[in-house]
Amino acid sequence: MKKVIVEAPGRICLFGEHQDYLKLDVIASAISLKFRIIATPRNDNIFKISMPDIAQEINFIPSDVIVYENKRDYLKAVVNILKREYSFDFKKGYNFVFKSEIPINAGASSSSVMLVAWTKLLLYLFNHSDAFSEEKVANIAYRAEVVEFNEAGGMMDHYTSSIGGTLHIITKFDPIKYEKIDTNLNGFVLGNSLQPKDTVGVLKNLKSDVLKGVEKLKEYIPDFSFEKYKIEEVENVLSNLPEEYRIKIRANLINHSLLKEALKLLNSRNFKPEELGKLLTEHHRWLRDGLKISTPKIENMLERAIKAGALGGKINGSGGGGTMFAYAPSNEKKVAKAIEEAGGKAYIIEITSGAKIL
Numbered sequence: 001m002k003k004v005i006v007e008a009p010g011r012i013c014l015f016g017e018h019q020d021y022l023k024l025d026v027i028a029s030a031i032s033l034k035f036r037i038i039a040t041p042r043n044d045n046i047f048k049i050s051m052p053d054i055a056q057e058i059n060f061i062p063s064d065v066i067v068y069e070n071k072r073d074y075l076k077a078v079v080n081i082l083k084r085e086y087s088f089d090f091k092k093g094y095n096f097v098f099k100s101e102i103p104i105n106a107g108a109s110s111s112s113v114m115l116v117a118w119t120k121l122l123l124y125l126f127n128h129s130d131a132f133s134e135e136k137v138a139n140i141a142y143r144a145e146v147v148e149f150n151e152a153g154g155m156m157d158h159y160t161s162s163i164g165g166t167l168h169i170i171t172k173f174d175p176i177k178y179e180k181i182d183t184n185l186n187g188f189v190l191g192n193s194l195q196p197k198d199t200v201g202v203l204k205n206l207k208s209d210v211l212k213g214v215e216k217l218k219e220y221i222p223d224f225s226f227e228k229y230k231i232e233e234v235e236n237v238l239s240n241l242p243e244e245y246r247i248k249i250r251a252n253l254i255n256h257s258l259l260k261e262a263l264k265l266l267n268s269r270n271f272k273p274e275e276l277g278k279l280l281t282e283h284h285r286w287l288r289d290g291l292k293i294s295t296p297k298i299e300n301m302l303e304r305a306i307k308a309g310a311l312g313g314k315i316n317g318s319g320g321g322g323t324m325f326a327y328a329p330s331n332e333k334k335v336a337k338a339i340e341e342a343g344g345k346a347y348i349i350e351i352t353s354g355a356k357i358l
Contacts, residue, residue, distance in 0.1 A: 002040075003039060004038075004039045004040075004121065004124065004125065004357065004358075005037070005038050005039075005357070005358040006036065006117045006120050006121040006124070006355065006357050006358065007034045007035065007036045007117065007355065007356060007358060008034065008035050008113045008114075008116045008117035008120065008162070008354070008355035008356075009031055009032065009033065009034055009035075009113065009160075009164060009352050009353070009354065009355070010030070010033045010034070010035070010101075010109050010110065010113055010161070011030055011031060011109045011113070011157055011160040011161055012029050012031055012188065012190065012316050012349075013026060013028045013156060013316060013317070014027045014028060014029060014166070014262065014280065015027040015255070015258060015259040015263075015279070015283055016156070016169075016256075016259050017255070017283070017287055017314070017316075017317075018203075018206055018252070018255075018287070018291055018293070018318070018319075019154075019226075019252060019255065019256060019259075020153075020154025020155060020156040020169065020171050021152055021153060021154040021203065021207055022207070022210065022226060022252065023172045024171065024172075024226055024227070024252075024256055024259075025168065025169065025171065025256070025259055025263075026154075026156045026168075026169045026171065027166065027167070027169070027181070027259060027262060027263065027266070028156050028157075028160040028166070028169065029160065029165070029166040029167075029185065029188075029351045030160050030163075030165060030352050030353065030354060031188070031190065031349040031350070031351065031352060032349050032350040032351075032352045033101040033103075033190070033347060033349060034100075034101050035098070035100045035101070035110065035113040035114050035117050036098075036099045036100070036117070037097070037098050037099075037117050037121050038096065038097045038099070039094045039095070039096050039121060040094065040095045041092065041093070041094055041095075042092075042093035042094055042095055043093075044093045045061055045062070045063055045090070045091055045092060045093045046059060046060070046061055046093040047059065047060055047061070047062050047093060047094060047096065048093070048094075048095045048096065049075065049096045049098065050095070050096065050097045050098065051098045052098075053099065053104065054104065058075065060076065061093075062079045062083075062090035063089060063090045066079060066080050066083075071149055072145075072149060073149075074111065074114070074115055074144055074145050074148075074149075075115075075118055077144035077145070077148040077149070078115060078118055078119050078122065078141065078144040079122070080148070081140055081143060081144055081148070082122060082140070086128070088122075088126055088128070090126065092126075094125065096121075098114065100114070103190075103322075103323060103345070105196045105197060105322070109157040109161065109317070111145065112141065112142075112145060112153075112157035112158050112161060113157070115144055115145050115158070116137060116138065116141045116161040116162045116355050117355055119137050119140045119141045119144070120137050120162070120356075120357065121357070123137065124357050134163045135159070135163070135175060137162045138155065138158040138159040138162035138163065139158070139175060141158045141162070142155045142158040142159075145158075151203070151204075152203040152207045153203055154171060155169070155171060155176055156169055156171075159176065159178060160354075161355055162354050162355050163178065163180075163354045164352060164353040164354025164355070165180055165181070165352075165353065165354070166181040166183070166185055167180060167181065168181055168263055172227070181266050181267065183267070183271055185266075185351055186329055186350060186351070187273075187327060187328050187329030187331070187332055188325050188326070188327060188332075188348075188349050188350075188351075189305070189310070189325060189326045189328055189335045189336050189339060189346055189347065189348055189349065190316070190323055190324075190325045190346070190347040190349050191298075191301050191305070191323060191324050191326065191339040191342075191344040191345070191346050191347075192322070192344055192345040192346075192347075193295065193297045193298050193301060193321060193324065193343075193344050194343070194344065194345060195295060195297060195298075195321035196321055196322075197318060197319065197321035197322040202293060202319055203318050206248065206291060209245055209248050210245075210248050210249065210252060212245060213241055213242075213245030213246070213248055213249045216240075216241050216242075216245060217237065217238070217241060217245075217249060220237045220240060221234060221237060226252055226256050227256070229253070230253065230257060231250060231253040231254055231257065234249075234253070235250075238250060247289075247290050248290060248291060250286075250290060251286040251289070251290020251291050252290075254286050254290070255283055255286050255287070255290075258282055258283050258286075259283075262283075265279065273329055276311070276312065276327060277310070277311025277327050278311075278312055279312070280311075280312035280313055280314050280327055281312035281314065283314050284302065284312075284313065284314030284315055287314065287319065288315070291319070293318065293319025293320055294315050294319060295319075295320065295321055297343060298321075298322075298324045300342045300343075301324055301339050301342040301343075301344045302314075302315075302324055302326065304338040304341065304342045305324075305326035305328065305335045305339055306326070307338065308328075308331065308334045308335045308337070308338035309328055309330075309335060310326035310327060310328035310331065310335045311328065311329070312326070312327050313325055313326035313327055325349075332348045333348070336348055
């Protein structure tokens with residue numbers, strides 16, 4: 001077998017940031033920045049993985065009993081899941097080279113995308129591609145990253161990268177369901193603040209506060225859920241909650257409502273880009289003021305992007321650094337320049353298809 005290349009797209013979250021792990025809906029798009037893995041066969045049974053972007057190398061024998069050497073040993077986790085649940089034997093070795101166009105540790109889903117690409121590649125190399133749907137690939141990648149290490153993340157990243165396009169993801173079902181959104185969305189500019197973030201820490205802390213707040217709120221509204229209630233129906237009770245819970249519950253309720261508005265707009269025959277821009281900016285306001293996940297630099301990047309002609313924008317990913325994006329149809333170059341003048345790195349991106357073997 002000659003070398004095989006797999007690529008998987010990064011993602012932006014349009015609506016529903018910090019909601020998929022609460023079993024709430026999200027709307028996300030796969031983007032034209034890709035993660036690629038090149039595989040070439042070896043004459044032994046060793047996996048030799050080279051990651052030049054981060055100057056790391058990992059070597060292991062996949063047919064051996066694999067013990068995790070750190071708490072995020074994601075690549076080995078995929079191998080373990082395929083061995084444990086699908087009886088893969090992994091008797092052949094390969095050299096792998098990992099290359100990413102996606103900003104690392106920046107909210108554009110680089111680790112999840114890596115696992116989608118890795119899962120899809122292993123299925124292909126070991127002749128199981130036909131038995132695994134895009135959804136199964138996403139699910140294996142999700143379990144390797146989140147379930148296997150008892151982390152706090154959701155499935156949005158893995159499904160969006162595996163399937164591609166713009167998706168309305170309904171996370172309350174098991175397995176989760178999704179609907180493809182066909183509205184032609186173009187004009188996005190991704191901006192990397194070049195400030196690294198602590199994805200796992202931010203997710204863990206926010207999820208913990210929200211779940212504690214929900215339990216407290218149920219003392220007053222026993223059947224409370226984010227899907228069932230609107231902000232105006234619980235506002236008079238929220239004052240009984242500690243401040244750190246109250247503001248996060250309020251933000252999540254409002255952001256869930258904004259997602260519903262956005263879904264109607266995106267599925268409407270009378271789609272108006274200006275309305276989408278306003279909804280994105282309002283979503284960001286609650287992520288900033290309610291969940292406290294923005295930074296001064298990202299605020300400056302967003303402000304300059306809007307002054308340069310963007311219709312709206314928001315932080316992208318778990319926050320505390322990382323990336324933002326602006327929605328700027330017909331003004332992408334001006335907005336990209338404004339983001340870079342604010343000290344960020346800009347990428348003009350397109351919505352793209354899902355993971356594939358080249």
